[in-house]
Amino acid sequence: MKNIFSRFITTNPWLKLLSILMAIALWFFVASKGRSGIIMDVLIGFKNIPQELELVDATKTVSINIEGHERLIKNLREKEIGVVIDLRNARKGETHYSLSQDNVNLPRGLVVTKISPKTVRLMLEERLRKEVLVRPVIVGSPAEGLMLRKVEVTPEKVEIEGPASVITKIYAVKTEPVDITGITGEFQQNVGLNITKKNVRADVSEVKVNVYVGRAK
Structure with missing residues (x-):
């Protein structure tokens, strides 16, 4: 043998x-x-951001190589893919996070073979709250023979919050325009706030503007 x-x-x-x-x-x-592959650009999501911090800048997307059965790849939709970074232990300042398959959510039967870039950059700032004045914006003119006498806004102040570097430079917020063209008496309108700074929010979405007109002298 x-x-x-x-x-x-x-x-x-x-x-x-x-x-x-x-x-x-x-x-x-x-x-x-019967197997196939695809490369997709996916938006990065963030969860568990500490209450005292603001995410002010971050890598927006990553490219993911995905493999699996040809039928699964063909039917794959972008909304079925998620890339999520948990920031529960994040600290103020610039941070770099390494991505792995654990950060990617995929339908069953598909696998991640490559993530690019593997490391993403984040910038976190202290969150600041502050009370500021509301400035109503009036456009147009009342009816002929009348003039604008007084403008009142309720509430007169709102609380805003956002990244400290931005909030410290804001002293008032404007309303959306209130058009008084052709009005003949007291006029009232609820309008939104025109907050143009990124990542800045107010504690109310609308304010009430009262406009009073009288005869021109």
């Missing part, structure tokens, strides 16, 4: 090696048949 095995090993060894390699290649071909 030993001699038979020895002759099997030593007879035409290169031919036997070639046969083994072909068998391995065939196995890989069969295993991969």
